[in-house]
Each structure stands twice: as structure tokens, then as C-alpha cells.
Amino acid sequence: MLWxxxxxxxxxxxxxxxxxxxxxxxDCLRAGGLVAFPTETVYGLGANALDAVAVAKIFxxxxxxxxxxxxxxxxxxxxxxxxxxxxxxxxxFRLADCFMPGPLTIVYKKADIIPSIVTSGLGNVAVRMPSHxxxxxxxxxxxxxxxxxxxxxxxxxxxxxxxxxxKQKMEIDYLIAEDDCEQKAGIESTVVLVQxxxxxxxxxxxxxxxxxxxxxxxxxxxxxxxxxxxxxxxLLNSHYSPTKPLYFFDDNTKLPPSSGLIxxxxxxxxxxxxxxxxxxxxxxxxETAANLFESLHQMEDDPQITQIYIxxxxxxxxxxxxxxxxxKAAFRFLSEL
Numbered sequence: 265m266l267w268x269x270x271x272x273x274x275x276x277x278x279x280x281x282x283x284x285x286x287x288x289x290x291d292c293l294r295a296g297g298l299v300a301f302p303t304e305t306v307y308g309l310g311a312n313a314l315d316a317v318a319v320a321k322i323f324x325x326x327x328x329x330x331x332x333x334x335x336x337x338x339x340x341x342x343x344x345x346x347x348x349x350x351x352x353x354x355x356x357f358r359l360a361d362c363f364m365p366g367p368l369t370i371v372y373k374k375a376d377i378i379p380s381i382v383t384s385g386l387g388n389v390a391v392r393m394p395s396h397x398x399x400x401x402x403x404x405x406x407x408x409x410x411x412x413x414x415x416x417x418x419x420x421x422x423x424x425x426x427x428x429x430x431k432q433k434m435e436i437d438y439l440i441a442e443d444d445c446e447q448k449a450g451i452e453s454t455v456v457l458v459q460x461x462x463x464x465x466x467x468x469x470x471x472x473x474x475x476x477x478x479x480x481x482x483x484x485x486x487x488x489x490x491x492x493x494x495x496x497x498x499l500l501n502s503h504y505s506p507t508k509p510l511y512f513f514d515d516n517t518k519l520p521p522s523s524g525l526i527x528x529x530x531x532x533x534x535x536x537x538x539x540x541x542x543x544x545x546x547x548x549x550x551e552t553a554a555n556l557f558e559s560l561h562q563m564e565d566d567p568q569i570t571q572i573y574i575x576x577x578x579x580x581x582x583x584x585x586x587x588x589x590x591x592k593a594a595f596r597f598l599s600e601l
Contacts, residue, residue, distance in 0.1 A: 279437065280430075289405075292437050296318040299438045300440065302443065305451060306423055309415035309436065310322075312408045319379060325434045326413065334382050335369050336409045337392060338391060341360045344356060347391050348375055353461060355461050355483060367470050368392060368469070372458050375389075414452065417434065421557055421560050428561050450557060463483055465486065467588070468584045473485045506560050506593065510597050513573035513576075517573060522569060527575050528542070543556055549577060553586055
């Protein structure tokens, strides 16, 4: 049954609200509307995950292709029992006990109540429980699971601030403007597929393979080397891209005029850049991850910058996740060279 959309819910221009109006936003979600909300990873664009028509509005607002599945967000771990098909592998609950709430998404066989549009017709569904208090309370008040990709136009930079959502000019109902979060991951969640008591990392994130092994030493943890289908969000070759060209930088790179440069640690070297932004001054990769998209947004919004150069990180630990985002962000520009 579809809910009747209240008269004040549908607007062509998004309405900014704060955490004091979560009940209003929750009513809108239940009624089939769209709400952008903060999480500890990036801003999400949410709809009632059990309402196929509401979920279709996400794809329309983001201009997102229908073959790219969505993540379903929950407020309580017990909701896993209704969203996943039974019998559920015990590893699902072990992972949930260790990492939920938090930036971990679990992919498993979907229950029949999940509309196929959420999973792009696939038999598995991705589910996570955000730790951000605003996101968690919104989902709890809505009393429905919330399908939510990042709150940006498809393929563009992920939003880590409500300001990043505003500039997208998407036709959604409410935007919850709350940027304060003490533990901000800054990049999208780690996505893992649970299969025959095995944990397969489909998309790297802040939670690494080493983190999972530390908590669950008896579990086999693998990293998917190649995906034959888009079984998880964020698996396309080109994604998370700024509107300005993005290239990798090393100390020997000759910067063209009007270049912006993003570095991850202080240096005594001088560069002929129009602007330099530090994602971290100490080389701390957690800081770099938290500030990655904000740094790219600042360069994208700076009218003096015509192309962006960024320092790569080593592909170890969280650096794997950072480089996953950057390689996808730069893919379409590097392919044009």
C-alpha cells in the first residue's frame, strides 16, 4: 500500500531543516518523499525502501542508472531479520555485532519485501546501520528501512556537507542541514558480501580487511578482484568525479596555469599551483579520508581553478579505500589523455 503524500511534502525546491524537525522529515519518508540526511560517511538521499515508487524518485532525482543498486539503511540490528532471506548465515549477525552501527554494509540474499528496484533486479540486498545520531533517529522515527545512495547527481563528487547537496539543485523535499559529527569517516562505507561463511569485500572503506580479521579471526576475508556484475554501489570504473579535470600528481609533475593541488602532508617543496589544500598536514590517512571530498569540492567551487591535481596514497590499509575513490574520480579524465 502506498502512503498518501501530504500537501506540504512535495516541493520542486528542497527545504532546509535541522535536527529539530526530524519528525517532519520522517513523515515525509513514510509518505513517499525524498529526504537528504547526514551520515558518518557521506550525505544520503533517502526514500522508503519498501515503496518502489518512492525509490524510483531517487533514481530520477540523481539521474542514476537503474542498474546501480542502492543501500538500505536501518536503525536497529533486528531489522536484518526482515530484510534478508532466511536462513541467514550466522556471519551476518557476527559482523553486525562487531561493526553496526558504523560504516559497514552487508550484502546478502534479499527478503521478498524488498522491491526489485532497490537491488536493480539482483537477488542480494545491501544493508547498513549508520552511527550518525541524526541519521539513526530519522530512520527510527520513519519506522521504515530507508534506501539511500549519496545525495548528489550520479557520478559526481560525494557530498560530505549539506552545502554540497544544495549545489546539486536536485528536486527533493527536505535537506537536513547538520554537518557536526565527531567521528566522520568522510568516504562511503565498506561493502562486504557474505557467502558460505565467507566475507568478500566488494568496496573498500574505513573498515579494512585487517579490522574484520582482528574482530573475527576465524573468518575468511577476501577482496573481490573483479566483479562480473554491479552487485554493490560504487563499483563502476568512473564515479565520484568533480566537474573539473582531476589528475594524479608527483613531485616531478609540471602544473599547468590555474591548477589546484591537494596534498596529504606538509612539505618544504614549493609548487607552481594557484591553490594548495592539505587533506592532512601529518600524513594521517584517517584525516585524509575525512577531508577528501571536502577538499575536492573546494577546488571544484573555486573559479580560479581549471584543473585539479592530487597526491596519491600508498595502497595499504585505509589508503586502499582512498585510492579506490580517487582512481574512479579521475578515470574519465585520464582516459581522455
